[in-house]
Amino acid sequence: MNAVAPVEQQPTAPALDPRAFRAALGSFATGVTVITARAADGAPVGLTANSFNSVSLEPPMVLWSLARKSLSLPVFAQAQHWAVHVLAADQEALSTSFARSGTHKFAGLAMEDGLGGVPLLEGCAARFQCRTAFQHEGGDHLIFVGEVLAFDRAERAPLVFHAGRYALAARRDPQLPQARSARVAGGLGEDLLGYLLGRAYFQCHLEMRERAAAAGLDEHQWVIVAALTVRDGVGVAELEAALGYVLDGPVEPVLRSLRAQGWVMATGSDPSSTARYTLTPDGRDRSLHLLAAAKAHEAELLARFGYDEGALLKLQLQKFIAATNPGLHDLWHDA
Numbered sequence: 001m002n003a004v005a006p007v008e009q010q011p012t013a014p015a016l017d018p019r020a021f022r023a024a025l026g027s028f029a030t031g032v033t034v035i036t037a038r039a040a041d042g043a044p045v046g047l048t049a050n051s052f053n054s055v056s057l058e059p060p061m062v063l064w065s066l067a068r069k070s071l072s073l074p075v076f077a078q079a080q081h082w083a084v085h086v087l088a089a090d091q092e093a094l095s096t097s098f099a100r101s102g103t104h105k106f107a108g109l110a111m112e113d114g115l116g117g118v119p120l121l122e123g124c125a126a127r128f129q130c131r132t133a134f135q136h137e138g139g140d141h142l143i144f145v146g147e148v149l150a151f152d153r154a155e156r157a158p159l160v161f162h163a164g165r166y167a168l169a170a171r172r173d174p175q176l177p178q179a180r181s182a183r184v185a186g187g188l189g190e191d192l193l194g195y196l197l198g199r200a201y202f203q204c205h206l207e208m209r210e211r212a213a214a215a216g217l218d219e220h221q222w223v224i225v226a227a228l229t230v231r232d233g234v235g236v237a238e239l240e241a242a243l244g245y246v247l248d249g250p251v252e253p254v255l256r257s258l259r260a261q262g263w264v265m266a267t268g269s270d271p272s273s274t275a276r277y278t279l280t281p282d283g284r285d286r287s288l289h290l291l292a293a294a295k296a297h298e299a300e301l302l303a304r305f306g307y308d309e310g311a312l313l314k315l316q317l318q319k320f321i322a323a324t325n326p327g328l329h330d331l332w333h334d335a
């Protein structure tokens with residue numbers, strides 16, 4: 001019988017593929033923070049970091065790691081105090097700015113002095129003011145463990161970072177009943193996308209439809225009036241290409257009724273194929289009032305639903321529209 005050869009000890013771990021390693025780390029979704037300190041010469045210093053994490057509740061401690069190549073390293077290595085700002089969903093620009101090495105990151109920002117003179121930024125989801133408890137070697141990073149001396153928190157949705165990109169978080173709602181599927185196999189289920197979109201559209205527009213009706217406009221007229229606030233001098237063909245899917249019929253009779261009611265005027269020559277349509281001064285005034293009311297109503301609905309979730313819903317709808325566009329004309333982009 002042959003003796004089994006002893007397995008040779010690997011002196012070092014086999015080299016990992018750095019890109020694959022980064023990608024695997026990126027599957028851990030994190031929040032985003034900006035960490036600030038004050039240099040000995042008084043200059044504010046800071047950088048974007050997602051290596052932040054909680055360590056201990058008693059005593060309260062947090063940690064984060066700083067790349068050795070970071071220009072901020074000498075300041076953080078010396079600083080006794082630093083502050084972690086957990087960014088809110090609408091602070092992506094701040095994150096991008098603090099992720100640029102060595103630039104004047106604080107220009108134009110509202111700041112106050114925290115403990116030890118640490119620069120504190122505003123509008124964040126939470127802030128932790130810390131004193132360095134330990135510094136540890138961490139390969140190409142230096143790990144800072146800090147004792148939390150003070151913190152504050154606001155009811156703001158967090159900015160999320162996942163797979164190398166910023167993201168928004170949608171919370172699961174345990175109160176929400178499970179969507180009912182159809183009793184009859186193959187029948188309309190409550191989770192059918194078309195049903196959800198249609199129902200949401202109806203509820204979103206309920207009040208607006210009443211306001212438009214009070215101003216003397218039916219739904220089709222309101223769609224055209226709203227479209228004409230985007231741009232003056234739009235032709236019939238263009239309106240049809242952009243709005244045909246909503247109007248479900250020819251644009252001309254609607255335009256004719258709007259002209260008769262004094263909302264719209266035609267410029268250029270008839271025949272109507274070459275005529276261009278514009279809101280009358282009175283029509284523009286009234287439509288802008290209606291649109292302002294529509295925007296205020298939307299803000300009220302979104303506040304009820306959660307502003308960040310509203311932003312997420314819009315983002316998903318924009319993606320869905322782009323992914324499924326059968327080639328519809330777009331009044332905003334196709335001018």
Ligand SMILES: Cc1cc2nc3c(=O)[nH]c(=O)nc-3n(C[C@H](O)[C@H](O)[C@H](O)COP(=O)(O)O)c2cc1C
Pocket residue numbers: 032046047048049050051052064065066067069070071072073095098099100101102103161
């Ligand atoms: C989402 C995100 C997370 C980051 N996390 C860290 C981190 O945890 N530690 C780190 O040293 N750099 C991190 N960076 C990179 C730094 O923000 C970047 O290198 C910055 O330019 C350093 O600034 P400085 O050279 O002025 O110190 C991150 C960047 C982004 C966009």
